[in-house]
Amino acid sequence: MGEFDLIERYFKRPAKRAALGVGDDCALLRPTPGTQLAISSDMLVENRHFFADVDPATLGHKALAVNLSDLAACGATPLAFTLALALPGADEAWLAAFSSGLFALADAHGCELIGGDTTQGPLNICITVFGEVPVLNGKSQALLRSGAKAGDDVYVSGTLGDARLALDALRGTLALPTLAPPLELAPALPLALLAQTRQRLERPAPRVALGQALRGVATAALDLSDGLLGDLTHILKASGVGATLDTSLALNLLAARQHADWTPGLVSAQKQLECVLSGGDDYELAFTAPPSAREAVQTAARLSATPVTRIGHIELEPGLRLVDAQGQRLSGQFFSFDHFA
Amino acid sequence: MGEFDLIERYFKRPAKRAALGVGDDCALLRPTPGTQLAISSDMLVENRHFFADVDPATLGHKALAVNLSDLAACGATPLAFTLALALPGADEAWLAAFSSGLFALADAHGCELIGGDTTQGPLNICITVFGEVPVLNGKSQALLRSGAKAGDDVYVSGTLGDARLALDALRGTLALPTLAPPLELAPALPLALLAQTRQRLERPAPRVALGQALRGVATAALDLSDGLLGDLTHILKASGVGATLDTSLALNLLAARQHADWTPGLVSAQKQLECVLSGGDDYELAFTAPPSAREAVQTAARLSATPVTRIGHIELEPGLRLVDAQGQRLSGQFFSFDHFA
Numbered sequence: 137m138g139e140f141d142l143i144e145r146y147f148k149r150p151a152k153r154a155a156l157g158v159g160d161d162c163a164l165l166r167p168t169p170g171t172q173l174a175i176s177s178d179m180l181v182e183n184r185h186f187f188a189d190v191d192p193a194t195l196g197h198k199a200l201a202v203n204l205s206d207l208a209a210c211g212a213t214p215l216a217f218t219l220a221l222a223l224p225g226a227d228e229a230w231l232a233a234f235s236s237g238l239f240a241l242a243d244a245h246g247c248e249l250i251g252g253d254t255t256q257g258p259l260n261i262c263i264t265v266f267g268e269v270p271v272l273n274g275k276s277q278a279l280l281r282s283g284a285k286a287g288d289d290v291y292v293s294g295t296l297g298d299a300r301l302a303l304d305a306l307r308g309t310l311a312l313p314t315l316a317p318p319l320e321l322a323p324a325l326p327l328a329l330l331a332q333t334r335q336r337l338e339r340p341a342p343r344v345a346l347g348q349a350l351r352g353v354a355t356a357a358l359d360l361s362d363g364l365l366g367d368l369t370h371i372l373k374a375s376g377v378g379a380t381l382d383t384s385l386a387l388n389l390l391a392a393r394q395h396a397d398w399t400p401g402l403v404s405a406q407k408q409l410e411c412v413l414s415g416g417d418d419y420e421l422a423f424t425a426p427p428s429a430r431e432a433v434q435t436a437a438r439l440s441a442t443p444v445t446r447i448g449h450i451e452l453e454p455g456l457r458l459v460d461a462q463g464q465r466l467s468g469q470f471f472s473f474d475h476f477a
Numbered sequence: 478m479g480e481f482d483l484i485e486r487y488f489k490r491p492a493k494r495a496a497l498g499v500g501d502d503c504a505l506l507r508p509t510p511g512t513q514l515a516i517s518s519d520m521l522v523e524n525r526h527f528f529a530d531v532d533p534a535t536l537g538h539k540a541l542a543v544n545l546s547d548l549a550a551c552g553a554t555p556l557a558f559t560l561a562l563a564l565p566g567a568d569e570a571w572l573a574a575f576s577s578g579l580f581a582l583a584d585a586h587g588c589e590l591i592g593g594d595t596t597q598g599p600l601n602i603c604i605t606v607f608g609e610v611p612v613l614n615g616k617s618q619a620l621l622r623s624g625a626k627a628g629d630d631v632y633v634s635g636t637l638g639d640a641r642l643a644l645d646a647l648r649g650t651l652a653l654p655t656l657a658p659p660l661e662l663a664p665a666l667p668l669a670l671l672a673q674t675r676q677r678l679e680r681p682a683p684r685v686a687l688g689q690a691l692r693g694v695a696t697a698a699l700d701l702s703d704g705l706l707g708d709l710t711h712i713l714k715a716s717g718v719g720a721t722l723d724t725s726l727a728l729n730l731l732a733a734r735q736h737a738d739w740t741p742g743l744v745s746a747q748k749q750l751e752c753v754l755s756g757g758d759d760y761e762l763a764f765t766a767p768p769s770a771r772e773a774v775q776t777a778a779r780l781s782a783t784p785v786t787r788i789g790h791i792e793l794e795p796g797l798r799l800v801d802a803q804g805q806r807l808s809g810q811f812f813s814f815d816h817f818a
């Protein structure tokens with residue numbers, strides 16, 4: 137199967153919203169009058185963003201999901217995407233599964249594939265996604281990182297930390313070695329619990345509906361990919377403010393704790409907090425809004441069928457502070473994921 | 478150096494044309510009213526699209542050039558691009574050189590970097606480029622592959638085949654082995670000639686000005702990346718036509734033949750024809766236009782300071798036929814580059 141057969145068979149579908157889709161030198165997009173185009177690119181690399189043996193349908197889902205999550209963070213309505221693929225070879229079963237996972241999520245969001253590239257090389261998936269944001273009275277309705285104000289509440293959507301819990305369980309690094317040598321690992325997660333958390337790692341649900349519902353409500357927003365503390369710091373820096381977070385509220389965001397197979401002591405309290413605060417791969421939204429907008433935030437959450445939790449507040453003093461349920465300052469090292477640190 | 482320092486130091490520059498550039502979840506682009514957005518993605522992989530020891534400034538140039546060439550093929554005016562980079566590590570000297578080569582070409586075309594991604598992995602460069610095409614009286618002015626008509630002339634811009642000549646010389650596959658074992662290769666290219674052809678391989682000049690000048694003149698166009706015969710076939714298929722090309726005219730497009738160090742017999746006639754017809758990596762435009770537009774084509778060539786050569790014509794009969802200067806049909810196998818064939 138050649139390069140063009142491969143594209144024809146697995147990736148070419150008639151353009152619906154675009155003026156011209158896959159098959160020419162460029163795709164042509166007709167922007168809706170009165171909107172701005174929101175654009176984001178994400179690249180996924182084997183052994184860095186996914187395991188080599190990942191189900192290709194799952195990988196197709198995730199590759200697009202992490203991009204849609206960036207649109208969600210801006211409050212943009214998904215429109216289209218390009219896909220550049222480096223593949224070790226043209227494996228038809230792999231391509232069929234990958235494209236089915238990709239298109240299932242794309243169709244669910246009305247986001248069409250309009251172009252891209254395929255080449256031979258170490259597996260690498262690069263998607264660039266396009267969405268629209270309305271401009272009202274000359275003012276963009278995009279949610280940016282730079283709008284947080286002292287006094288604003290800090291919210292997080294959905295649940296946090298489960299993806300990292302799954303990753304550590306799969307890597308065998310969830311528990312510390314108890315005996316050596318040879319190393320024996322303390323029990324990892326019960327299978328049903330592993331399956332649930334693994335869903336969060338492999339099939340994140342981009343919060344596209346919530347992002348759109350938060351336009352005109354949230355003062356700042358971003359999506360959580362590298363971990364709550366590191367990502368929230370981007371909002372704080374861009375907005376020139378600081379924040380205090382209540383870790384006892386954050387800890388409740390770990391969905392695994394509600395699972396029937398969860399038992400006290402299964403995962404240490406420190407590890408739970410690590411997963412929630414700096415686990416990464418959550419693809420939830422973190423956002424800020426003034427206390428006067430609490431009802432509007434709940435309305436946005438209800439309209440988008442997405443739970444949101446208030447976990448802290450923005451302050452004038454720069455920096456990010458953690459407190460427990462009694463308001464006592466916590467110390468401790470939590471790091472954000474950095475590809476080159 | 479961490480991921481965000483790397484972006485800050487080498488890739489973040491203030492947005493000029495975009496409403497929002499590097500640094501948020503999405504970039505925001507304001508399309509000019511009355512235009513369509515032309516979009517193209519190209520991915521470059523080490524050892525596939527470039528040698529591992531390539532000068533990084535040259536690589537930065539080429540990575541953007543091949544994308545601008547797609548905009549040129551559509552007649553689009555460059556606007557902006559995103560860059561996704563997988564890097565084995567954060568090598569500062571490499572990044573400084575790569576970004577300088579990239580931005581030099583970007584600035585020459587008024588095309589600004591508005592976002593992207595960086596990750597750790599086998600070297601991979603994925604650029605998505607955005608341009609604008611006017612829409613006049615409801616009709617897009619984009620040059621497509623599908624508009625060629627029987628009777629149209631076939632043109633090629635600039636020169637062809639030199640990039641492949643350089644590639645074969647660098648690979649040591651230009652000449653056939655004359656003795657074995659051990660193999661001895663017939664003389665490769667003289668150094669000055671290698672340097673000239675290597676420029677074509679490593680620093681292609683995208684025909685952006687010509688593409689724009691051909692709007693409303695050419696009936697179909699594309700850019701030549703995989704070789705003239707294979708690429709032209711895309712126009713023929715998309716337009717439902719065939720073509721005859723005069724190989725004696727095509728052969729003159731090999732710039733190396735005009736070099737002071739060129740000597741008869743240096744490169745076999747068959748090899749010359751192979752380089753011109755199916756060499757690849759040319760990044761010239763192939764386009765069609767009716768005989769009534771010959772003066773308009775020459776005007777477009779003059780206005781864009783880009784030579785164009787008429788090398789054949791479009792016919793109703795499907796397929797691509799090659800003839801010599803006397804109009805005699807040539808047979809012979811010429812293949813186009815295919816990543817998975």
